[in-house]
Amino acid sequence: MTDFLEDDDAQTERVLTNLQTLRFVARQWRRRPILFSGVVTFTAMATLADVFVPVAAGALIDAISGPEADRQGTAHWMALAGFIGLAVLVNIFRQFAVRCEVPFSSANMADMTTEAFANVQRFSADWHANTFAGSVVRKITRGMWAYDTITATLWLGLIPSVSVMVGLGLYMLFNFFWVGVYALSVTAIFMAVSVLMATYYIRPQNIISNARDSELGGAVADAISGVAAVKSFGAEAREDARFHELAWVWRRETKKTWLRFVNTWLVQMVAVLALQAGLAGLLVRMWTSGDATAGDVVFAITAFLMMAGYMRRFGEEVQNVQRGLDEIQDIAGYAGKRAEIEDAAGAPDFRPGPGEIVFDAVQFTYAGQDRPLYEDFTLTIPAGEKVALVGPTGSGKSTFVKLVQRLYDVDAGAIRIDGQDVRTVGQASLRRSIALVPQDPALFHRSIHENIAYARPDASRDAVIEAARRARAHDFIMRLPAGYDTLVGERGVKLSGGERQRVAIARAVLADAPILIFDEATSSLDNETEAEVQAAMADVTAGKTAIVIAHRLSTIRDADRILVFDQGRIVEQGVHDELAAKGEGVYARLAALAAG
Ligand SMILES: Nc1ncnc2c1ncn2[C@@H]1O[C@H](COP(=O)(O)OP(=O)(O)O)[C@@H](O)[C@H]1O
Ligand SMILES: [Mg+2]
CATH class of the missing domain: 1.20.1560.10 (ABC transporter type 1, transmembrane domain)
Structure with a gap:
């Protein structure tokens, strides 16, 4: 169970x-040596005073009842003062110790949690x-x-x-x-x-x-x-x-x-x-x-x-x-714990170039799978090419994207972008050069503005609106109760699937990265909106390398090259007319189905 x-x-x-x-x-x-030594020192002093309380009590008894006891003298008053003074001291020292401990522990707790959060994120x-x-x-x-x-x-x-x-x-x-x-x-x-x-x-x-x-x-x-x-x-x-x-x-x-x-x-x-x-x-x-x-x-x-x-x-x-x-x-x-996908020591930042992507004899297996998904997979996507990936679900299209982003390391071979092996450069800088619209975009429960500006937090309101216009998101955003300041709900639940996708596209547009990837990014749009978004995508991807994963023929028809995936292998490739004309094969079947 x-x-x-x-x-x-x-x-x-x-x-x-x-x-x-x-x-x-x-x-x-x-983390905080001064406050810490305050806690330790005052506690030690309180403890020491505590141990001497019975001794002071003994001295008082002796002063009252011992052979030298003198009701007219001052010895017993001194002993009493010592006894009370010691008890007061114990409590004063304890107060000081606690007053050091409060700022000490609360600050350490905040730092420790922040560190745990940072570790987990990575x-x-x-x-x-x-x-x-x-x-x-x-x-x-x-x-x-x-x-x-x-x-x-x-x-x-x-x-x-x-x-x-x-x-x-x-x-x-x-x-x-x-x-x-x-x-x-x-x-x-x-x-x-x-x-x-x-x-x-x-x-x-x-x-x-x-x-x-x-x-x-x-x-x-x-x-x-x-x-x-x-x-x-x-x-x-x-x-x-x-x-x-x-x-x-x-x-x-x-x-x-x-x-x-x-x-x-x-x-x-x-x-x-x-x-x-x-x-x-x-x-x-x-x-x-x-x-x-x-x-x-x-x-x-x-x-x-x-x-x-x-x-x-x-x-x-x-x-x-x-x-x-x-x-x-x-x-x-x-x-x-090690982060598993770690930056190499002293790894330089990725230097964005024209956007050439090379898979060189790549082998990749998901943990827990007994068979590699990719074996001896070699492919070059020249800078500026628009590539469409098609194929049945589970054929490894999204995995291709995850490998480009280096979310996973390959078992053998190498992936190079603009001549740089993805394992040799800083991950964050690599991923900032790739704008991805994922299959199921995750939005944050923050305003639409913040969600679009996630790739470039310092972007101006005008730049955000421009990106939203190009992603055909501006009109629906203006109809929301607070426009660009509307909160979208956890993971974006207050938006429809198509609206979420357009916010994610606007985000990618604003990122202005040399490589753009759309993983079934228009799957939740109606035909009319999709046609509009496609026009926008064609415009946005001009001069950039683009990888488009899609099921709809309309989305892939204009690609420079279509790669047909099946079980982690490319089984066909070419332009639409070529592949459709073959009359047989996976792509021709897809095209025939789509034509109805
Ligand atoms: N994190 C994972 N761990 C193990 N197997 C996975 C993981 N993600 C995907 N897979 C498997 O890898 C194969 C390819 O998945 P994916 O690349 O998402 O396919 P596609 O995007 O073409 O539908 C599928 O069989 C899937 O079950
Ligand atoms: Mg997928």
């Missing part, structure tokens, strides 16, 4: 160890094709809050707790040697057991729960973005049931995780009770043999109560830090 949602990410990405994850978190801390098209957007969203938000948990717990809680416990243990050691030895050893065992259980018992199961949690995010986003299909098939109840099943898979795993937290807590409490019983027993024995007074017994039990409080806190804090490390683990992994 869960397999269908198991994204590639979850399967192939390795889980980082605690240490590797902690190293990632430590890198965040180093992962390959293949990675994105295999990953649920909703899961990624969940991982990034979860990681952001986990950072806060880890930082606050470690620096304001865990490290001070350990210091106080060790401090109290040492204090006992110097006053009641064996009691101190006992307390320190039990504390050490307690800490070791807590950390080991968190690492080897809680963590593996927690990683599973988190994966299920990401899956839920993926499932919600997938179903919500496909809500039009859900509604049109009246399938809400089916989607509910599917989600319910996933939610219960999450519940099953999370229940296990939570029980492991509770079990760990149980072991910790047993250890605390053992310490309590052992210590009290030890002192009562010392009292029976005359080695300890009633007062000593009271002191040790009081000191122990303090330690037990810290141990409980320590136990919870270790669990929280572990929870945080497990939750930040995904984005820590993103930080160390």
Whole structure:
């Protein structure tokens, strides 16, 4: 049941160890050294003051009841001032520590999330094709809050707790040697057991729960973005049931995780009770043999109560830090992951030329396919040529375009544009030289103006309108409620398919790149609009290399050359009249069908 949602990410990405994850978190801390040292210094001072509170209390008792006590003197007032002053200092230092931690953590969270977003954006098209957007969203938000948990717990809680416990243990050691030895050893065992259980018992199961949690995010986003299909098939109840099943898979795993937290807590409490019983027993024995007074017994039990409080806190804090490390683990992994399609070291920008495209003995296989789609594929598109790609769906036309853009790397051979191997130049600069109108244009939920100007954000309003006119989009845009400032809805859902395509064409027109690619860019237009857009395309592509993928004969008739694709091979090529005249073959059949 869960397999269908198991994204590639979850399967192939390795889980980082605690240490590797902690190293990632430590890198965040180093972003703001001054604030960070403020947090550490003030916390250390607060902790130190805390350890001395019992000492100041002791001094006060001595001043009141010791042999030198003098009701008329000032010693007890001084001791009282010391006792109160120390308690005030503890709180002042804690305030300062927290006041450093607030700007420190919030700024680091903003930077860390920005970095995670930047990493994810640069992962390959293949990675994105295999990953649920909703899961990624969940991982990034979860990681952001986990950072806060880890930082606050470690620096304001865990490290001070350990210091106080060790401090109290040492204090006992110097006053009641064996009691101190006992307390320190039990504390050490307690800490070791807590950390080991968190690492080897809680963590593996927690990683599973988190994966299920990401899956839920993926499932919600997938179903919500496909809500039009859900509604049109009246399938809400089916989607509910599917989600319910996933939610219960999450519940099953999370229940296990939570029980492991509770079990760990149980072991910790047993250890605390053992310490309590052992210590009290030890002192009562010392009292029976005359080695300890009633007062000593009271002191040790009081000191122990303090330690037990810290141990409980320590136990919870270790669990929280572990929870945080497990939750930040995904984005820590993103930080160390290679983008797959990477720029070569020091790769220069692509130098746009006249627009010649060469496929030189290219072999290409999609990940997960056992057979190459392209094998020994050689083709030259001279600069300025208008090429039409036709062929059945699945024959590899869109893949051809993705390879030109270097969204995927070839297995063998090379693709060269204007003499530059696409692998040797910066990807972003390469893609900026290719204006693509995709099969299913993705618009942003921003204004029409911003969507058209996406290729050239600094374009003037006039340039945008001119591009829209050429794409035959201006008239419908003017009829929208806010014209060029109208928001188009997520992915452009508020526009019709044909309107979306014309916005995408306007975008490509404005890009003014030397290479233009139209991947079934007019498939959603009516015949009349298509004829108009075609006239515009002919005009826009003048003097440029153009690749046009289309089904309609009207769109490809005027091409300089028609390439007929079948299963990743070019099975026929030539101009329309030549191919149609052959009387047989794939293209002639297409032409006959179109002629009706
Ligand atoms: N990301 C992908 N992973 C695996 N196979 C893919 C991927 N994209 C496309 N394919 C497969 O490659 C073949 C060619 O697809 P495509 O180039 O989109 O065809 P066309 O555009 O001609 O319809 C199809 O069989 C398709 O299923
Ligand atoms: Mg296609």
